[in-house]
Amino acid sequence: MQELMYEGKAKRVFSTDNQEELLLAYKDDATAFNGKKKESFRGKGELNNRISSEIFRKLDERGVSSHFLERLSDTEQLVRKTAIIPLEVVVRNIATGSLVRRIGIEEKTALTPPLLELYYKNDELDDPLINDRHALLLADITPGELMKIKEKALEVNDVLREIFEDCDLSLVDFKLEFGSTGNGDIILSDEVSPDTCRLWDRETGEKMDKDVFREGTGELVPVYEKILQRLEDSTCAK
Numbered sequence: 001m002q003e004l005m006y007e008g009k010a011k012r013v014f015s016t017d018n019q020e021e022l023l024l025a026y027k028d029d030a031t032a033f034n035g036k037k038k039e040s041f042r043g044k045g046e047l048n049n050r051i052s053s054e055i056f057r058k059l060d061e062r063g064v065s066s067h068f069l070e071r072l073s074d075t076e077q078l079v080r081k082t083a084i085i086p087l088e089v090v091v092r093n094i095a096t097g098s099l100v101r102r103i104g105i106e107e108k109t110a111l112t113p114p115l116l117e118l119y120y121k122n123d124e125l126d127d128p129l130i131n132d133r134h135a136l137l138l139a140d141i142t143p144g145e146l147m148k149i150k151e152k153a154l155e156v157n158d159v160l161r162e163i164f165e166d167c168d169l170s171l172v173d174f175k176l177e178f179g180s181t182g183n184g185d186i187i188l189s190d191e192v193s194p195d196t197c198r199l200w201d202r203e204t205g206e207k208m209d210k211d212v213f214r215e216g217t218g219e220l221v222p223v224y225e226k227i228l229q230r231l232e233d234s235t236c237a238k
Protein backbone atom coordinates (compact mmCIF):
# COMPACT_ATOMS: atom_id res chain seq x y z
CA MET A 1 0.00 0.00 0.00
CA GLN A 2 1.26 3.47 -0.86
CA GLU A 3 0.99 6.09 1.82
CA LEU A 4 2.05 9.73 1.54
CA MET A 5 4.94 10.13 3.97
CA TYR A 6 6.17 13.60 3.12
CA GLU A 7 5.40 16.40 0.71
CA GLY A 8 8.18 18.73 -0.34
CA LYS A 9 8.18 21.71 -2.70
CA ALA A 10 8.91 19.65 -5.80
CA LYS A 11 8.14 16.02 -4.87
CA ARG A 12 5.86 13.78 -2.86
CA VAL A 13 7.35 10.79 -1.06
CA PHE A 14 5.29 7.61 -0.67
CA SER A 15 5.94 4.41 1.22
CA THR A 16 5.77 1.14 -0.76
CA ASP A 17 5.13 -2.48 0.15
CA ASN A 18 8.88 -2.91 0.42
CA GLN A 19 10.19 -1.44 3.72
CA GLU A 20 13.47 -0.56 2.05
CA GLU A 21 12.06 1.37 -0.90
CA LEU A 22 10.22 4.66 -1.45
CA LEU A 23 8.32 6.09 -4.37
CA LEU A 24 9.08 9.68 -5.41
CA ALA A 25 6.39 11.51 -7.38
CA TYR A 26 7.63 14.66 -9.08
CA LYS A 27 5.26 17.64 -9.06
CA ASP A 28 4.77 20.35 -11.68
CA ASP A 29 5.49 23.10 -9.12
CA ALA A 30 8.52 25.35 -9.38
CA THR A 31 9.59 27.43 -6.41
CA ALA A 32 12.40 29.88 -5.84
CA PHE A 33 13.67 32.01 -2.96
CA ASN A 34 12.57 29.38 -0.47
CA GLY A 35 9.05 29.16 -1.83
CA LYS A 36 8.41 32.92 -2.00
CA LYS A 37 8.07 32.65 -5.78
CA LYS A 38 5.90 29.78 -6.92
CA GLU A 39 4.34 28.66 -10.19
CA SER A 40 3.18 25.43 -11.74
CA PHE A 41 4.29 24.31 -15.21
CA ARG A 42 2.49 21.45 -16.93
CA GLY A 43 5.06 18.78 -17.78
CA LYS A 44 7.78 19.95 -15.35
CA GLY A 45 7.32 16.95 -13.04
CA GLU A 46 7.69 14.53 -15.91
CA LEU A 47 10.75 16.35 -17.24
CA ASN A 48 12.50 16.37 -13.86
CA ASN A 49 11.66 12.74 -13.25
CA ARG A 50 13.08 11.75 -16.65
CA ILE A 51 16.13 14.00 -16.35
CA SER A 52 16.93 12.94 -12.79
CA SER A 53 16.49 9.25 -13.65
CA GLU A 54 18.78 9.61 -16.66
CA ILE A 55 21.44 11.43 -14.64
CA PHE A 56 21.36 8.88 -11.80
CA ARG A 57 21.62 6.11 -14.43
CA LYS A 58 24.62 7.78 -16.06
CA LEU A 59 26.26 8.34 -12.66
CA ASP A 60 25.78 4.67 -11.81
CA GLU A 61 27.27 3.64 -15.17
CA ARG A 62 30.36 5.62 -14.18
CA GLY A 63 30.62 4.05 -10.73
CA VAL A 64 28.74 6.63 -8.64
CA SER A 65 25.85 4.97 -6.83
CA SER A 66 22.77 6.70 -5.43
CA HIS A 67 19.35 5.92 -4.00
CA PHE A 68 17.88 5.62 -7.53
CA LEU A 69 16.51 2.20 -8.43
CA GLU A 70 14.16 2.60 -11.38
CA ARG A 71 11.84 5.03 -13.20
CA LEU A 72 8.31 3.69 -12.77
CA SER A 73 6.20 6.09 -14.83
CA ASP A 74 6.25 9.56 -16.37
CA THR A 75 6.38 11.27 -12.98
CA GLU A 76 7.42 8.53 -10.53
CA GLN A 77 10.63 6.80 -9.58
CA LEU A 78 11.52 4.07 -7.11
CA VAL A 79 14.41 4.77 -4.74
CA ARG A 80 16.15 3.14 -1.81
CA LYS A 81 14.68 4.38 1.44
CA THR A 82 16.93 6.75 3.38
CA ALA A 83 16.57 9.23 6.19
CA ILE A 84 17.62 12.55 4.65
CA ILE A 85 20.54 14.21 6.42
CA PRO A 86 19.53 17.89 6.85
CA LEU A 87 22.47 19.28 4.88
CA GLU A 88 22.51 20.83 1.43
CA VAL A 89 25.93 20.22 -0.05
CA VAL A 90 26.72 22.78 -2.76
CA VAL A 91 29.67 22.40 -5.13
CA ARG A 92 30.69 25.34 -7.31
CA ASN A 93 32.92 25.36 -10.41
CA ILE A 94 32.15 28.90 -11.54
CA ALA A 95 31.23 31.83 -9.29
CA THR A 96 27.66 33.06 -9.56
CA GLY A 97 24.46 33.25 -7.51
CA SER A 98 24.63 33.61 -3.74
CA LEU A 99 28.44 33.22 -3.69
CA VAL A 100 28.89 36.44 -5.69
CA ARG A 101 26.39 38.27 -3.48
CA ARG A 102 27.97 36.95 -0.27
CA ILE A 103 31.69 37.41 -0.85
CA GLY A 104 31.83 39.89 -3.75
CA ILE A 105 33.93 37.67 -6.00
CA GLU A 106 33.61 38.56 -9.70
CA GLU A 107 30.78 36.78 -11.55
CA LYS A 108 32.06 33.86 -13.70
CA THR A 109 35.39 33.53 -11.85
CA ALA A 110 36.60 29.93 -12.37
CA LEU A 111 36.82 28.12 -9.04
CA THR A 112 39.78 25.75 -9.14
CA PRO A 113 39.72 23.59 -7.12
CA PRO A 114 35.93 23.56 -6.88
CA LEU A 115 34.38 25.21 -3.85
CA LEU A 116 32.26 23.13 -1.47
CA GLU A 117 29.73 24.70 0.87
CA LEU A 118 27.34 23.32 3.48
CA TYR A 119 23.89 24.73 4.15
CA TYR A 120 21.49 23.68 6.90
CA LYS A 121 18.34 22.29 5.25
CA ASN A 122 15.74 24.24 7.19
CA ASP A 123 13.01 26.24 5.42
CA GLU A 124 12.14 28.31 8.49
CA LEU A 125 15.73 29.54 8.66
CA ASP A 126 16.07 29.95 4.85
CA ASP A 127 18.75 27.22 4.59
CA PRO A 128 21.64 29.14 6.23
CA LEU A 129 25.28 28.65 5.22
CA ILE A 130 27.07 26.69 7.96
CA ASN A 131 30.54 25.31 8.67
CA ASP A 132 31.66 21.76 9.50
CA ARG A 133 31.26 22.24 13.24
CA HIS A 134 27.69 23.46 12.79
CA ALA A 135 26.99 20.49 10.53
CA LEU A 136 28.18 18.06 13.20
CA LEU A 137 26.02 19.84 15.75
CA LEU A 138 22.90 19.83 13.58
CA ALA A 139 23.12 16.54 11.68
CA ASP A 140 23.44 13.18 13.37
CA ILE A 141 26.70 12.23 11.66
CA THR A 142 30.30 11.63 12.72
CA PRO A 143 33.29 13.68 11.55
CA GLY A 144 34.30 10.69 9.41
CA GLU A 145 30.88 10.57 7.79
CA LEU A 146 30.97 14.31 7.08
CA MET A 147 34.37 13.85 5.45
CA LYS A 148 32.98 11.04 3.28
CA ILE A 149 29.97 13.16 2.27
CA LYS A 150 32.28 15.97 1.16
CA GLU A 151 34.56 13.57 -0.75
CA LYS A 152 31.55 11.98 -2.43
CA ALA A 153 30.16 15.40 -3.44
CA LEU A 154 33.46 16.29 -5.11
CA GLU A 155 33.54 12.89 -6.85
CA VAL A 156 29.97 13.49 -8.08
CA ASN A 157 31.18 16.85 -9.40
CA ASP A 158 33.98 15.24 -11.44
CA VAL A 159 31.62 12.70 -12.99
CA LEU A 160 28.70 15.10 -13.52
CA ARG A 161 31.00 17.57 -15.27
CA GLU A 162 31.88 14.85 -17.79
CA ILE A 163 28.25 13.84 -18.25
CA PHE A 164 27.22 17.43 -18.97
CA GLU A 165 30.28 18.14 -21.10
CA ASP A 166 29.05 15.36 -23.41
CA CYS A 167 25.83 17.42 -23.67
CA ASP A 168 27.71 20.67 -24.46
CA LEU A 169 26.75 22.01 -21.05
CA SER A 170 28.97 23.56 -18.45
CA LEU A 171 28.20 22.49 -14.86
CA VAL A 172 28.40 25.80 -13.00
CA ASP A 173 27.24 24.63 -9.56
CA PHE A 174 24.77 22.25 -7.95
CA LYS A 175 23.23 21.06 -4.69
CA LEU A 176 23.22 17.50 -3.37
CA GLU A 177 21.49 15.80 -0.47
CA PHE A 178 22.55 12.59 1.21
CA GLY A 179 20.57 10.06 3.24
CA SER A 180 21.32 7.26 5.70
CA THR A 181 20.06 3.77 4.94
CA GLY A 182 18.82 1.37 7.61
CA ASN A 183 22.21 -0.35 7.75
CA GLY A 184 24.14 2.86 8.36
CA ASP A 185 25.38 3.58 4.83
CA ILE A 186 25.24 7.17 3.59
CA ILE A 187 24.18 7.48 -0.05
CA LEU A 188 23.44 10.19 -2.58
CA SER A 189 19.69 10.94 -2.44
CA ASP A 190 17.07 13.51 -3.51
CA GLU A 191 17.34 14.60 -7.16
CA VAL A 192 19.84 15.89 -9.70
CA SER A 193 18.06 18.07 -12.24
CA PRO A 194 18.01 21.61 -13.67
CA ASP A 195 16.17 22.55 -10.45
CA THR A 196 19.29 21.73 -8.46
CA CYS A 197 22.12 22.39 -10.97
CA ARG A 198 23.16 25.50 -12.87
CA LEU A 199 23.89 24.53 -16.47
CA TRP A 200 25.21 26.94 -19.10
CA ASP A 201 25.45 26.16 -22.80
CA ARG A 202 29.17 25.74 -23.50
CA GLU A 203 29.03 27.74 -26.73
CA THR A 204 26.50 30.49 -26.16
CA GLY A 205 26.56 30.73 -22.36
CA GLU A 206 22.74 30.48 -22.36
CA LYS A 207 21.35 29.62 -18.91
CA MET A 208 19.56 26.27 -19.16
CA ASP A 209 18.25 25.65 -15.63
CA LYS A 210 15.85 26.98 -12.99
CA ASP A 211 17.54 30.41 -13.13
CA VAL A 212 15.25 31.19 -16.10
CA PHE A 213 12.36 30.93 -13.62
CA ARG A 214 14.21 32.46 -10.64
CA GLU A 215 15.21 35.48 -12.74
CA GLY A 216 12.10 35.52 -14.94
CA THR A 217 14.21 35.52 -18.09
CA GLY A 218 12.76 32.61 -20.05
CA GLU A 219 10.41 29.66 -20.37
CA LEU A 220 11.21 26.78 -18.02
CA VAL A 221 9.61 23.84 -19.86
CA PRO A 222 11.30 24.31 -23.27
CA VAL A 223 14.66 24.72 -21.52
CA TYR A 224 14.21 21.52 -19.49
CA GLU A 225 13.07 19.71 -22.68
CA LYS A 226 16.36 20.69 -24.31
CA ILE A 227 18.32 19.32 -21.34
CA LEU A 228 16.49 15.97 -21.53
CA GLN A 229 17.01 15.82 -25.30
CA ARG A 230 20.75 16.43 -24.94
CA LEU A 231 21.08 13.80 -22.20
CA GLU A 232 19.27 11.25 -24.38
CA ASP A 233 21.26 12.17 -27.48
CA SER A 234 24.57 11.86 -25.62
CA THR A 235 23.52 8.32 -24.60
CA CYS A 236 22.70 7.39 -28.21
CA ALA A 237 26.06 8.71 -29.38
CA LYS A 238 27.91 6.24 -27.16
Ligand code: TMP
Nearest residue numbers: 096097098099173174175195196197198
Ligand atom coordinates in the same frame (compact mmCIF):
# COMPACT_ATOMS: atom_id res chain seq x y z
P1 TMP B 1 22.98 29.57 -4.83
O1 TMP B 1 24.01 30.26 -5.68
O2 TMP B 1 21.62 30.24 -4.90
O3 TMP B 1 23.45 29.36 -3.43
O4 TMP B 1 22.74 28.11 -5.45
C1 TMP B 1 23.80 27.20 -5.60
C2 TMP B 1 23.31 25.95 -6.29
O5 TMP B 1 22.43 25.21 -5.46
C3 TMP B 1 22.51 26.21 -7.57
O6 TMP B 1 22.89 25.22 -8.53
C4 TMP B 1 21.08 26.01 -7.19
C5 TMP B 1 21.15 25.03 -6.07
N1 TMP B 1 20.14 25.27 -5.04
C6 TMP B 1 19.18 24.30 -4.77
O7 TMP B 1 19.15 23.25 -5.40
N2 TMP B 1 18.29 24.54 -3.78
C7 TMP B 1 18.28 25.68 -3.06
O8 TMP B 1 17.44 25.83 -2.17
C8 TMP B 1 19.26 26.69 -3.35
C9 TMP B 1 19.29 27.98 -2.60
C10 TMP B 1 20.17 26.43 -4.35
Ligand code: ASP
Nearest residue numbers: 009031032033034035036
Ligand atom coordinates in the same frame (compact mmCIF):
# COMPACT_ATOMS: atom_id res chain seq x y z
N1 ASP C 1 14.59 25.37 -3.84
C1 ASP C 1 14.42 26.65 -3.23
C2 ASP C 1 12.96 27.04 -3.19
O1 ASP C 1 12.12 26.31 -3.39
C3 ASP C 1 15.26 27.74 -3.76
C4 ASP C 1 15.91 27.66 -5.12
O2 ASP C 1 16.09 26.59 -5.68
O3 ASP C 1 16.27 28.73 -5.60
O4 ASP C 1 12.46 28.04 -2.98
